[in-house]
Amino acid sequence: AQSVSQHNHHVILSEAASLELGCNYSYGGTVNLFWYVQYPGQHLQLLLKYFSGDPLVKGIKGFEAEFIKSKFSFNLRKPSVQWSDTAEYFCAAASGTYKYIFGTGTRLKVLA
Amino acid sequence: EPEVTQTPSHQVTQMGQEVILRCVPISNHLYFYWYRQILGQKVEFLVSFYNNEISEKSEIFDDQFSVERPDGSNFTLKIRSTKLEDSAMYFCASRRTGTEAFFGQGTRLTVV
Numbered sequence: 001a002q003s004v005s006q007h008n009h010h011v012i013l014s015e016a017a018s019l020e021l022g023c024n025y026s027y028g029g030t031v032n033l034f035w036y037v038q039y040p041g042q043h044l045q046l047l048l049k050y051f052s053g054d055p056l057v058k059g060i061k062g063f064e065a066e067f068i069k070s071k072f073s074f075n076l077r078k079p080s081v082q083w084s085d086t087a088e089y090f091c092a093a094a095s096g097t098y099k100y101i102f103g104t105g106t107r108l109k110v111l112a
Numbered sequence: 113e114p115e116v117t118q119t120p121s122h123q124v125t126q127m128g129q130e131v132i133l134r135c136v137p138i139s140n141h142l143y144f145y146w147y148r149q150i151l152g153q154k155v156e157f158l159v160s161f162y163n164n165e166i167s168e169k170s171e172i173f174d175d176q177f178s179v180e181r182p183d184g185s186n187f188t189l190k191i192r193s194t195k196l197e198d199s200a201m202y203f204c205a206s207r208r209t210g211t212e213a214f215f216g217q218g219t220r221l222t223v224v
Contacts, residue, residue, distance in 0.1 A: 032212075043116075043216055044155075044203065099145075100145075102156070104154040
């Protein structure tokens, strides 16, 4: 069955710390991968996406993710977080029909 | 920047009542979706809609649910007889061919 798992449910970091959020997927065939962010009271916003090509994907706000096919992973990274990065982060996968399968989300709190 | 808009932002309804959640997708998008997120849980796919018909639906999307695109701009989700467990945040999304989905801000449905 198709699934996406995020292992970190709650992460607390101090400003300037480095961030890595894990995401693993189970999907048959070609898969497109996404990271979305949800700030409190706001809608899901796309951080970055992987369709094909370079497995290291750069997104907005200094985020990047690496697609490692052999590990079925698409981890999100940021070298130095800011207080404004406090939000919930969702990994998602989709195949051709674009029915997104979301992970359970990771709540990130950055301490000023 | 074009965006997906949803109304209302919050709807409170009594158990057994019908509700209609409204969405205005981005104008040149052809694929439409509804997702829901029960408080504290992950975002779940409900239904996808293309070319004026349902292209895929989840097991959550039972006979109590229906979708409609009544005109060229709106995309609605109707729940015929709401249950307590329908309380959730409902997200509408749309996309063009070959792109990621864009999400609305959501409608928080509270069934009392």
